Amino acid sequence: MKKVLVAGTALMLAGAAAVQAQAEVSVTGDARVTYIGKQDYLRDKASSNGYDDFFESRVGLNIDGKAPANGVGAKARVYFDGYGFEDDAPWNGQERTELSVDYAYLTAPLGDWNIKAGRINSDYSKFFSWNIRPTRLTATYKQGDLSITPFVGVRAEATTEKDKWNDNDYTEYGLVLKSKLQNAWNLVGYVRYDDDKREWDALTGSTMVNGIDAKGKALSFAVPNVGSKAHKDRSGVIGDVFLNNEGANCDFGFHAELAYKAADVQGTEDDGLGGYVMLSKAMSSQFTPAVLAGMTKDGFVADNDFGFVMVGGDTSTQVLKVGDLAPEGLWFGAFVANYKTSERMTLTGNFLYADFDNSKAGTMDSAIEVSGVADYVLNDSSSLTYKIGYLTPSVNGGGVAEDAYFAHYLRLNVKF
Structure with a gap:
C-alpha cells in the first residue's frame, strides 16, 4: 500500500513543480530538562513502592525547507535520542547516540489544495486525537470559513507472507471538516473508516517441548x-464532533465534544462513546475559573493529552488516561481555576472527581x-513549569x- 501512496504523491508533487536549488531552509528548536x-x-x-525520582532531558530541532518560487517544501523534527516523541528521555547512565524522528513530511500547493504526505504531526482535538504521527496523504481545501481535508493513511502493512501475497494491509480513509459559524463559533467534525484486510497474524512466543538427551x-x-493464525478484524468507523467559541469574543468560554469508536476498532465488545462539556468565565483580567463534566462508555479512552496532572x-x-480502568464506563467532573499573578507567573488549580462504573472486586x-x-x-x-498532584483511589472489595x-516535577524549557 505504501508504494501506491508514494507513487501517487510523487505525481502530484511533480505537477506542482520541481523544488529549486535556491530553497529557503530554517532551523529552530527547543530543549528541556526535568526533575520528576x-x-x-x-x-x-x-x-506500593514508595518514592522514586529521576531526571530526564531532550533536545529537538525543527527543519523547515521551502522553494520560494512554487511553495513546495518539507518539514521535519528530530530528537537526539532513541526515545519516542511522547516519551521521557531519562538519565539512566547509558549513552544514547542515535536520533529519532518526530515528524517528516512534504508539502505542496496544488491549485486550491494544499497537499501533505509523509509522517505528519496531525492534531485534531486533545480529547479525541492529539500529538499523533500517522503516515498519511492529506489534501486541504479552504474557501472562506470552510475547510475540507480528505486523507488516506497506512495503519499497518501486511506482516505475514499470506497477506503480503494479496497486499492485505490495514488502511485508513477519513475526512475532517472545519467551519466557522455565523456567530464566529467553531464547528469541527472528523470521520474515519479503518479498513483491515489482514487475514493472518504471525505466531509469536514459544512452546515448551519435553524430550530426552x-x-x-x-x-x-x-x-x-x-506459522500464522487467523486475524481478528479491526475494521470500523470512528468519529468526533466538537463545538467551541474560541475567538468569538463571548462573555464566557464554551467547549463541547462527542466521540465514537466502533467496537472492532477498539477491540471491545461494544461500541465506545465519550464526551465532555466545559464552561469558563473570566471574572477579572487575572482570574478565570472553569467547570467541566464528561463521561466515557464501553471501553472508550480519551487521548493521552486530555486531562489534568494525574x-x-x-x-x-x-x-491513567481518562477512560482507563473503566471498561463499562466513567463519569467525571472537575473545577479548574486559572490565576495570573503577574505578567510572568500563571497558576492553575485542579479538583477532579471520577466515578467508575465497575462492580467487580479489585476494580476502581x-x-x-x-x-x-x-x-x-x-x-x-525560556520558562519554568512546576506541577504537583495528589490522587486518592477507592477500590471495590478488599485486599x-x-x-x-x-x-x-520541575521543568526548564528553552526555545531557540
Whole structure:
C-alpha cells in the first residue's frame, strides 16, 4: 500500500513543480530538562513502592525547507535520542547516540489544495486525537470559513507472507471538516473508516517441548512458534464532533465534544462513546475559573493529552488516561481555576472527581485528584513549569492497595 501512496504523491508533487536549488531552509528548536518525583506509582495488590525520582532531558530541532518560487517544501523534527516523541528521555547512565524522528513530511500547493504526505504531526482535538504521527496523504481545501481535508493513511502493512501475497494491509480513509459559524463559533467534525484486510497474524512466543538427551536424561526446551493464525478484524468507523467559541469574543468560554469508536476498532465488545462539556468565565483580567463534566462508555479512552496532572495530561506524573480502568464506563467532573499573578507567573488549580462504573472486586470505584501547575516566564526564550498532584483511589472489595499517588516535577524549557 505504501508504494501506491508514494507513487501517487510523487505525481502530484511533480505537477506542482520541481523544488529549486535556491530553497529557503530554517532551523529552530527547543530543549528541556526535568526533575520528576513519584510516590507509590508501582504497586501490587497489597502494597506500593514508595518514592522514586529521576531526571530526564531532550533536545529537538525543527527543519523547515521551502522553494520560494512554487511553495513546495518539507518539514521535519528530530530528537537526539532513541526515545519516542511522547516519551521521557531519562538519565539512566547509558549513552544514547542515535536520533529519532518526530515528524517528516512534504508539502505542496496544488491549485486550491494544499497537499501533505509523509509522517505528519496531525492534531485534531486533545480529547479525541492529539500529538499523533500517522503516515498519511492529506489534501486541504479552504474557501472562506470552510475547510475540507480528505486523507488516506497506512495503519499497518501486511506482516505475514499470506497477506503480503494479496497486499492485505490495514488502511485508513477519513475526512475532517472545519467551519466557522455565523456567530464566529467553531464547528469541527472528523470521520474515519479503518479498513483491515489482514487475514493472518504471525505466531509469536514459544512452546515448551519435553524430550530426552543422548544419555537418557529428561529435559525441556523452548521452541519458537512459527506459522500464522487467523486475524481478528479491526475494521470500523470512528468519529468526533466538537463545538467551541474560541475567538468569538463571548462573555464566557464554551467547549463541547462527542466521540465514537466502533467496537472492532477498539477491540471491545461494544461500541465506545465519550464526551465532555466545559464552561469558563473570566471574572477579572487575572482570574478565570472553569467547570467541566464528561463521561466515557464501553471501553472508550480519551487521548493521552486530555486531562489534568494525574488523570490525563500527557506528562510524567500521569497515573491513567481518562477512560482507563473503566471498561463499562466513567463519569467525571472537575473545577479548574486559572490565576495570573503577574505578567510572568500563571497558576492553575485542579479538583477532579471520577466515578467508575465497575462492580467487580479489585476494580476502581472512584478517584479524586487535587493538583496544581505554576508557569513562570524567565525571558522570551525560556520558562519554568512546576506541577504537583495528589490522587486518592477507592477500590471495590478488599485486599488491594489504596495508597494515594503523589507526584511533582520541575521543568526548564528553552526555545531557540
